[in-house]
Amino acid sequence: xxxxxxxxxxxxxxxxxxxxxxxxxxxxxxxxxxxxxxxxxxxxxxxxxxxxxxxxxxxxxxxxxxxxxxxxxxxxxxxxxxxxxxxxxxxxxxxxxxxxxxxxxxxxxxxxxxxxxxxxxxxxxxxxxxxxxxxxxxxxxxxxxxxxxxxxxxxxxxxxxxxxxxxxxxxxxxxxxxxxxxxxxxxxxxxxxxxxxxxxxxxxxxxxxxxxxxxxxxxxxxxxxxxxxxxxxxxxxxxxxxxxxxxxxxxxxxxxxxxxxxxxxxxxxxxxxxxxxxxxxxxxxxxxxxxxxxxxxxxxxxxx
Amino acid sequence: xxxxxxxxxxxxxxxxxxxxxxxxxxxxxxxxxxxxxxxxxxxxxxxxxxxxxxxxxxxxxxxxxxxxxxxxxxxxxxxxxxxxxxxxxxxxxxxxxxxxxxx
Numbered sequence: 001x002x003x004x005x006x007x008x009x010x011x012x013x014x015x016x017x018x019x020x021x022x023x024x025x026x027x028x029x030x031x032x033x034x035x036x037x038x039x040x041x042x043x044x045x046x047x048x049x050x051x052x053x054x055x056x057x058x059x060x061x062x063x064x065x066x067x068x069x070x071x072x073x074x075x076x077x078x079x080x081x082x083x084x085x086x087x088x089x090x091x092x093x094x095x096x097x098x099x100x101x102x103x104x105x106x107x108x109x110x111x112x113x114x115x116x117x118x119x120x121x122x123x124x125x126x127x128x129x130x131x132x133x134x135x136x137x138x139x140x141x142x143x144x145x146x147x148x149x150x151x152x153x154x155x156x157x158x159x160x161x162x163x164x165x166x167x168x169x170x171x172x173x174x175x176x177x178x179x180x181x182x183x184x185x186x187x188x189x190x191x192x193x194x195x196x197x198x199x200x201x202x203x204x205x206x207x208x209x210x211x212x213x214x215x216x217x218x219x220x221x222x223x224x225x226x227x228x229x230x231x232x233x234x235x236x237x238x239x240x241x242x243x244x245x246x247x248x249x250x251x252x253x254x255x256x257x258x259x260x261x262x263x264x265x266x267x268x269x270x271x272x273x274x275x276x277x278x279x280x281x282x283x284x285x286x287x288x289x290x291x292x293x294x295x296x297x298x299x300x301x302x303x304x
Numbered sequence: 305x306x307x308x309x310x311x312x313x314x315x316x317x318x319x320x321x322x323x324x325x326x327x328x329x330x331x332x333x334x335x336x337x338x339x340x341x342x343x344x345x346x347x348x349x350x351x352x353x354x355x356x357x358x359x360x361x362x363x364x365x366x367x368x369x370x371x372x373x374x375x376x377x378x379x380x381x382x383x384x385x386x387x388x389x390x391x392x393x394x395x396x397x398x399x400x401x402x403x404x405x406x407x
Contacts, residue, residue, distance in 0.1 A: 034397050035344070041336035041395070058336035077397055125376035125393035134335065138375040208373060229375070 003029040005296050006092050006101040007073075008080045011038025012282055013272025014107030015064045016289025017296075018073035024297040029099060030068070031092065033079035037061030038109050039273070040282060042131055049282050060282075080108075081242050083268070088303065090267055102303065103296040106243055106255060106263070107271045107289065110236040115147065117203050127209025132156035132231050139229045141165050145212060147200055148233035151178035156233050158182060161189045168225060170195045170214060198223075203230070238274040250276055261292035267303075269296050307342075307349045310358045312368055318358060320386040325355040327405060330369060330379040332362050337395035338378040344398040355405050380404060 005021045007014045010032035021028045030036075040046070043057035069075065078094035083104060085091070090104045112130040114120055120128060129135040132146070136159055145168035146157045154176060157169045169186065174196040176183050186192050195214065202213035204224070211226045238253045248256045248264035254277075255270040257263050263270050271288035273280045310318055310328070319326045329345055331338035342359075349357040362369040362377060372381060372388070382390035382404055390404050 034395055035340045037336070037340055041340050044334050044336070056334075056336060058339045061336075061340070125379060125391075126373065127375065129376055131376075134337075135376045138369075208375070 001029075001097075002089070002100045003027045003074075004102050004300050005029075005105060005293070006031060006090070006099055006103075007105045007107055008092065009038065009107035009109055009272070010036035010065070010075060011107060011109050011272060011285065012040055012061070012064060013109070013285040013289040013292075014038075014105065015061075015068045015073075016286040017105045017107060017271050017293040018068040018289075019064075019071055020290050020293035021297060022068070022071035022073050024293070026297055026300065028073045029101070030073055030075045031080045031094060031099070032075065032077050035077065036065045036075065042134055044133060046282060083243055083246055085246070102300040103267045103269065105261075105269045105271055105289075105292045105296055106240065106247070106274060107292070108239040108243075109273045110238045112232065113235045113237045115200055115232055115234065117200065119203050119205060123203060123205055123209050126207070127205065127227075127229050128203070129229060129231050130233070132159050132233070135229070135231075136160050136163050139164050142228035143226065144168070144229040144231060145170055145200075145225060145227050146231045146233055147171075148235070149173055149176045149178065150233065150235065151182065152235075153233035154178040154182035154186060156231050157186055157192060158189075160231065161186070161192050164229075165191065167192045168195055168227070169193070170198055170200060172199055172217060173197060200230070236273070240274050243268075259291065261288055261295055267296075267299055269293075269299075305349055305353070305356065307345055308356065308358045310360045310365070310368075312365055315360075315365075315368060318356075319383050322356055322383070325389075325405060326383040327355060327357045327401070328381045328383060329357065329359045330362050330372070330374045330377055330381065331359060332377055335377050341378050341395055341401075344401060348398065348402060352402075352405075382407075 004026035007030045018028045040057035082093045090101045092099045143166045144164045147170045149171040161167045197217040198214045201215040204211040246265045257270045261269045269292040271292035272285040380392045
């Protein structure tokens, strides 16, 4: 099956790319591993996207999906596992099929970075969480810890401090990368304890998580904290590994590309959170989608 | 069959004493990934007669959520003969949901 443009990933960036490509009258296939929406599904209330003062991530995603479908974009729910080039065409291989295209747009987004500790995967939903706004309500009046030093960690700790009895904020450095105002607000909370220059080194569980072991980076001392929940906010990892053979990635795994969304490989473009950029927001993701599609259309018109 | 709404009043009869295996979807109205997964569950419920799919709203049925130690949603729990035999957390594609019933 041949399409002018294949978009990999049905988050806001990928679906916006599909809208722009369809409006340029190109045939479009969107491949998605799970379901449309991507990371924005986890946001209960979007307040910073122009036009609507409040909209849930789910409603936003559903609207963009309907818009792309109505314009004629095709959606197939299969995970793309690789890309190669054959006779000037791009071939995208999924877990079930192979599809050919004139151009490909990588809009795969990112996933939560894990701590990499033993039993971490097994304890997800049993005390380990990567989303405070999703799971915080399960920890009312309980003891929790947040690991991380960026804005997500600070915002998670603030959110949880209103629900939980006590919040430990564990950070491997002694100052935060996140906003100063958030740090100050946390310091005013009576139930937040800061634990600096420490790493979580062990998860202690029976059926569910009941304590963590933390190791001080300066003197190597070990401390056990009993708790009910651990919220991991140590950043995100771009999902580009399957395409590294064709496009250049930076040291953190992001596809190297400027505002024009061109990758190191002709005919492959990148849009959204998996691109090297300074601001990863809904509005910059959709902007990337528009740009990548426009450049992909130009590329196809030139080779065709 | 359609997805059935479950409360603590009919949980025992419809889930624990069910003659066929049950896929229980613990969810909430504010949970985007839960809403995203629901149409897939509706489809599976229509396509399959060998098992039953039920929905449990964790805000309305907080006792059930606590009894089954649900601490992250969406949470799918498979019951066979009144016992939990499988569990999956987070949004997963339709074929992965179906596979939970085959394990």
